[in-house]
Amino acid sequence: MSKIIAVANQKGGVGKTTTCINLSSFLAAMGKKTLMVDIDPQGNCTSGIGLNKKDIHHSVYNMLVGDCTARDAIAHTCVTNLDIIPSNIDLAGAEIELIGVQSREKVLRKNLQPLKNKYDYIFIDCPPSLALLTVNALTAADSILIPIQGEFFALEGLSQLMNTIRLAKKHLNPSLEVEGVLLTMYDGRSNLVASVTAEIIKYFGKSVYAHRIPRNVKLGEAPSYGMPIMQFEPRCTGSIAYKAFAEEFLERNGDTTYQKIVSMNALRRKPQR
Numbered sequence: 001m002s003k004i005i006a007v008a009n010q011k012g013g014v015g016k017t018t019t020c021i022n023l024s025s026f027l028a029a030m031g032k033k034t035l036m037v038d039i040d041p042q043g044n045c046t047s048g049i050g051l052n053k054k055d056i057h058h059s060v061y062n063m064l065v066g067d068c069t070a071r072d073a074i075a076h077t078c079v080t081n082l083d084i085i086p087s088n089i090d091l092a093g094a095e096i097e098l099i100g101v102q103s104r105e106k107v108l109r110k111n112l113q114p115l116k117n118k119y120d121y122i123f124i125d126c127p128p129s130l131a132l133l134t135v136n137a138l139t140a141a142d143s144i145l146i147p148i149q150g151e152f153f154a155l156e157g158l159s160q161l162m163n164t165i166r167l168a169k170k171h172l173n174p175s176l177e178v179e180g181v182l183l184t185m186y187d188g189r190s191n192l193v194a195s196v197t198a199e200i201i202k203y204f205g206k207s208v209y210a211h212r213i214p215r216n217v218k219l220g221e222a223p224s225y226g227m228p229i230m231q232f233e234p235r236c237t238g239s240i241a242y243k244a245f246a247e248e249f250l251e252r253n254g255d256t257t258y259q260k261i262v263s264m265n266a267l268r269r270k271p272q273r
Contacts, residue, residue: 002033002119003253004112005179006141010164011157012128015147015184017044018219020125022239025049025228026246028082029267030258032120035074037112038087039137040127041094046086049077050226053088061090063111064136065097070111079228083119095132104132105172109140120255130164138168143179148200150186150193150212158203178207180252182245186212209252211245214238234264 007020020036028034038045039060043053058073063085073085098104112122123145124137138144144165148154169176181204187193201208213219216238222229229239243261250258261267 002035002116002122003143004116004122004124004141006124006126006134006137006144007147008124008126008134008137008144008161009146009148010128010130010134010161011149011154014149014154015182015213016128017048017125018223019145019147019182019184019213019242020045020123021048021223022219022229022242023246023249024082024121024123025079025230026243026261027121027250027258028079029230029261030246030250032081032250032255032258033118034082035115035119035122036082036084037108037122037124038084039091039108039133040087040125041089041092042127043087043089043091044223045125046084046088047226048223049079049082049084049228051075051077051084051086053086056086056088059090060085060087061094064091064094064107070115078226078231091133098132105135105139108136112140130160135164135168135172138165138176139172141173141176143177145179145182147182147184150183150190150197150200152192152196155196155199178204180249181208183208183212185215187215188212209245209248211241211248213241213245216241230264230267234267239264 007016024034024036046053058068062068063070063073074083075086077084126134126137214237218233218236219229219238222232225232
C-alpha cells in the first residue's frame with residue numbers, strides 16, 4: 001500500500017515543484033516505485049521531467065472530469081521507476097467544471113485510490129493557492145510536505161496554510177498529517193535566514209527536516225533540459241542535498257529497504273535541448 005503525499009505551500013517560488021521532481025527521482029533511483037501527480041495548471045512538474053505538454057493526450061484534467069481513468073493518464077518519465085500523471089493548461093478550467101460535481105473536493109482521492117497498490121509513493125505537486133485543486137490534494141493525501149524558503153516572506157501566509165490543513169483534517173480527511181517541513185533556497189551565511197529558520201523550527205519542531213536545500217544555479221537550470229538534478233548535474237550541491245533529503249525522508253518513514261546510490265556519476269545523462 002502506497003503513501004500519498006501532497007507537496008504544498010500557497011506561496012509561489014518556494015521550491016514545491018523542484019522538490020517534487022527531485023525527491024521523486026531519487027526515491028525512484030533507490031528502487032521505489034514512484035508516481036508524481038501534477039495538479040498545477042502551469043504544468044511545470046510535467047515539463048521539468050521532460051514531457052512536452054503539447055503532446056499530452058490524457059492529462060490530470062481529463063482524469064478529473066471523467067474523460068479517462070488514472071491508469072490511462074499515467075506517462076513514463078526519463079527516470080526508471082518514476083511515472084507521472086501530467087498536466088497542461090486545460091487544467092485551468094477544472095475548478096469551474098467541478099463546481100457542480102457532488103463531493104467535488106474528493107474527486108482526486110477517488111481517482112488515485114486504484115493506484116495505491118501500484119506505487120510505493122505518490123506525490124501531488126500542488127498549485128500555489130489554497131483553492132479547490134489544493135483542497136482535492138489535501139483530501140486525497142495521507143500527509144503534506146511543506147517546502148519553505150528560508151526568508152522572512154516565507155512566514156507570511158503560513159498560518160493560513162496551517163488553518164487550511166486543520167479544516168481539511170476536521171471536515172474532509174481526519175488522517176491528514178504534516179509529513180515534514182523542508183527548508184529550501186537555504187543560505188546559512190545569512191543572519192536573517194538563521195532567524196527565520198529558528199522561528200520555523202520553533203513552530204514545527206521535529207517536523208523540520210535536518211537536511212536543507214541550498215541555493216544552487218544547477219537546480220534552476222535542470223528543468224529547462226527536462227531532467228531531474230541527479231541526471232543533469234549529479235555532483236552539484238543541490239543534487240547531493242536532495243539525495244541526502246531523500247534518504248532522511250525514507251528513514252523517517254521507517255523505509256530502510258532501499259538501494260544505496262554509491263556513484264552519483266552513474267545517474268548522469270548528457271543534457272539535450
